[in-house]
Amino acid sequence: MINPFSSRLVNPRSSRYDGEDQDEQILYVLRKAFITNYKWVLITIFFALFPFLLNYFFMSVNGKTPDFIPARLIFIVNIFWYLFLFGFMFANYINWYYNIYLITNKKIIDMDFVGILYKNVSEAPLSNVEDVTSNISGAFGTIFNIGDVLIQTAGEKTEFEFHDMSNPSKVRDILSDLVMEERKKHGH
Amino acid sequence: MDINNVIPQLFTLDGFIKLIEFLIVIIQIIYCVFAFLITRQVKLMTHSFHTEASIVFGTIAWIHFLFAAGFTILSFLIL
Numbered sequence: 001m002i003n004p005f006s007s008r009l010v011n012p013r014s015s016r017y018d019g020e021d022q023d024e025q026i027l028y029v030l031r032k033a034f035i036t037n038y039k040w041v042l043i044t045i046f047f048a049l050f051p052f053l054l055n056y057f058f059m060s061v062n063g064k065t066p067d068f069i070p071a072r073l074i075f076i077v078n079i080f081w082y083l084f085l086f087g088f089m090f091a092n093y094i095n096w097y098y099n100i101y102l103i104t105n106k107k108i109i110d111m112d113f114v115g116i117l118y119k120n121v122s123e124a125p126l127s128n129v130e131d132v133t134s135n136i137s138g139a140f141g142t143i144f145n146i147g148d149v150l151i152q153t154a155g156e157k158t159e160f161e162f163h164d165m166s167n168p169s170k171v172r173d174i175l176s177d178l179v180m181e182e183r184k185k186h187g188h
Numbered sequence: 189m190d191i192n193n194v195i196p197q198l199f200t201l202d203g204f205i206k207l208i209e210f211l212i213v214i215i216q217i218i219y220c221v222f223a224f225l226i227t228r229q230v231k232l233m234t235h236s237f238h239t240e241a242s243i244v245f246g247t248i249a250w251i252h253f254l255f256a257a258g259f260t261i262l263s264f265l266i267l
Contacts, residue, residue, distance in 0.1 A: 015239045076263050085205055094245055098233040
């Protein structure tokens, strides 16, 4: 069972991407560190508690003036509130889950989905990777060991940026080793 | 319906509650569109990158949409 909050998967056997070659194998699936989702998680928790306050208000109003606010309206508002909250949470979660960076035995792939209506996929062969840099900046990054990995390539898209990676030095090391192997294979 | 009768009714409690109920149903209809877009987005995402969890996400997205649609109909009927 794969951890649904994992930001790094190694050799995911059952995963495949659109455009994968027959002899290609996904070695790593990388996502932003899950803790970078804290904003929408906190918003969800806050708004999940909000109806308790609202219902207390409704009850106090109806206690003084019975049927001031119809019970059917309170019921509909409550259910719809949680439905909306679930939709908000689900949309944010899948957005995180599918915004991935793939490292295969042949390529690096950057798959971006922005909001619910935009998709962008970039890829570069490992043999085109020229330089890999990692950096960690700010208090948040330093505390949680989260940073970016910048990959310079020779090609149309000259720079790949893997943002908010957990342990970016490890990612840089993995990529550098794979690039070295690929170069040895091709006799560079 | 005479518009001259509708506007003064909005300033009564019953009229105001009716207006709120009408707005809630409208928001729910808009939400159904959003829920449907999520099902399309999940389909696009799972097509781009397939994992063990793809079928789970697809199912959740459809249940969410069907629940939103059903709930909107229910709201329309009881409000």
